[in-house]
Amino acid sequence: MRPVCVGDYEALAREKMEASHWEYFQGGSGEEQTLRANRAAFERVFFRPRVLVDVARCDMSTQLLGTPVSLPVGIAPMAYHCLAHPEGEVATARAAGAVGALTVVSTFSSRKLEDVAQGAQGPLWLQVYCFRRREVTEALIRRAEAAGYKALVLTVDTPRLGRRERDVRNGFSLPAHVRAENFGEELVAALHARQPGASAVATHARETIDPSLTWESLAWLRSITRLPLVLKGVMTGEDAARAASLGIEGLIVSNHGGRQLDGVLPALDALPEVVRAVAGRCEVLMDGGVRRGTDVLKALALGARAVLVGRPVLWGLAAAGPEGVGHVLSLLRDELELAMALAGRPSLDQIDSSLVHAP
Numbered sequence: 390m391r392p393v394c395v396g397d398y399e400a401l402a403r404e405k406m407e408a409s410h411w412e413y414f415q416g417g418s419g420e421e422q423t424l425r426a427n428r429a430a431f432e433r434v435f436f437r438p439r440v441l442v443d444v445a446r447c448d449m450s451t452q453l454l455g456t457p458v459s460l461p462v463g464i465a466p467m468a469y470h471c472l473a474h475p476e477g478e479v480a481t482a483r484a485a486g487a488v489g490a491l492t493v494v495s496t497f498s499s500r501k502l503e504d505v506a507q508g509a510q511g512p513l514w515l516q517v518y519c520f521r522r523r524e525v526t527e528a529l530i531r532r533a534e535a536a537g538y539k540a541l542v543l544t545v546d547t548p549r550l551g552r553r554e555r556d557v558r559n560g561f562s563l564p565a566h567v568r569a570e571n572f573g574e575e576l577v578a579a580l581h582a583r584q585p586g587a588s589a590v591a592t593h594a595r596e597t598i599d600p601s602l603t604w605e606s607l608a609w610l611r612s613i614t615r616l617p618l619v620l621k622g623v624m625t626g627e628d629a630a631r632a633a634s635l636g637i638e639g640l641i642v643s644n645h646g647g648r649q650l651d652g653v654l655p656a657l658d659a660l661p662e663v664v665r666a667v668a669g670r671c672e673v674l675m676d677g678g679v680r681r682g683t684d685v686l687k688a689l690a691l692g693a694r695a696v697l698v699g700r701p702v703l704w705g706l707a708a709a710g711p712e713g714v715g716h717v718l719s720l721l722r723d724e725l726e727l728a729m730a731l732a733g734r735p736s737l738d739q740i741d742s743s744l745v746h747a748p
């Protein structure tokens with residue numbers, strides 16, 4: 390039977406994938422406390438629906454940093470989609486574009502960022518890791534600008550990779566046919582070096598990503614690009630207020646899908662304090678554990694302008710290629726539309742904190 394909800398894709402994807410690749414996708418860091426908590430947080434929030442509202446038409450379209458999208462659900466940046474499907478990020482972005490959804494492409498995409506842009510009909514942002522070698526980051530940003538990417542998403546929760554014990558146990562490394570295609574051989578060779586008892590992606594991140602990045606570094610980023618900047622991985626009101634005061638255009642409340650600091654608060658629980666701290670000065674998105682249209686509605690009610698979805702996109706891609714990604718996004722879109730109707734909130738501007746009873 391065709392999957393009826395996003396969760397149905399999980400088992401289908403698992404059957405198709407090599408076990409250690411699957412574990413890289415699924416895993417979190419440490420005890421995976423935060424990974425579980427991201428999901429559990431949605432179960433603690435309940436709706437307060439209004440009735441006798443005309444919901445004959447529900448409008449989900451909005452703008453994200455000025456870019457029109459047809460739904461407030463986009464694709465989170467994730468490395469190495471080619472582990473799921475040979476067309477990788479090209480297939481993902483094409484499918485997202487077909488439903489009018491935003492795709493955030495990872496620095497570590499397994500298809501060149503230009504090839505992703507060429508196949509995509511929808512809006513693209515580029516996620517950036519800041520490398521120790523700044524010229525590598527700068528070159529990446531120049532290419533993104535030339536290829537028409539609309540914003541940069543700087544990931545700030547990853548001075549090093551969290552310890553993902555599944556990857557350590559598996560001695561995870563990239564197979565020869567999956568490459569970090571945005572970079573030359575010397576920069577990515579370590580990703581393919583298999584070491585028992587170590588994760589090659591963690592070793593590589595330690596060698597390449599700059600752990601000394603600070604708030605002061607943002608001025609450098611600003612100086613080399615005119616694209617709007619989004620910080621991904623902000624989890625406190627303090628950091629959110631600082632970002633807003635620096636004129637950062639967007640924030641993504643995220644704990645990296647439970648893959649970085651284990652024990653950190655669920656992203657949904659951190660959302661209200663971030664929204665309060667920025668007080669409308671920047672656009673706030675969230676990711677982590679979104680699996681249902683009702684999850685999207687809860688995040689919007691708690692102040693997110695949109696959500697990003699991670700692993701379910703890879704499940705769709707592994708199980709059924711671009712059609713699978715398109716189906717995952719349309720399931721979320723249709724569930725959100727139904728939830729808006731049943732909640733008596735036919736447009737996004739009618740969704741606010743009065744819609745939820747949060748603990």
Ligand SMILES: Cc1cc2nc3c(=O)[nH]c(=O)nc-3n(C[C@H](O)[C@H](O)[C@H](O)COP(=O)(O)O)c2cc1C
Nearest residue numbers: 414465466467468495544645646677678698699700
């Ligand atoms: C396999 C995988 C690879 C990821 N790669 C990146 C990445 O390259 N850059 C980044 O900022 N976040 C990365 N993330 C984190 C996601 O952007 C996102 O924060 C997280 O997956 C959202 O949680 P969810 O999977 O529960 O929806 C990755 C997540 C996964 C599962």
Ligand SMILES: CC(C)CC(=O)C(=O)O
Nearest residue numbers: 468497550590594645648
């Ligand atoms: C290659 C990694 C740095 C990508 C990542 O952020 C992740 O696996 O969570």
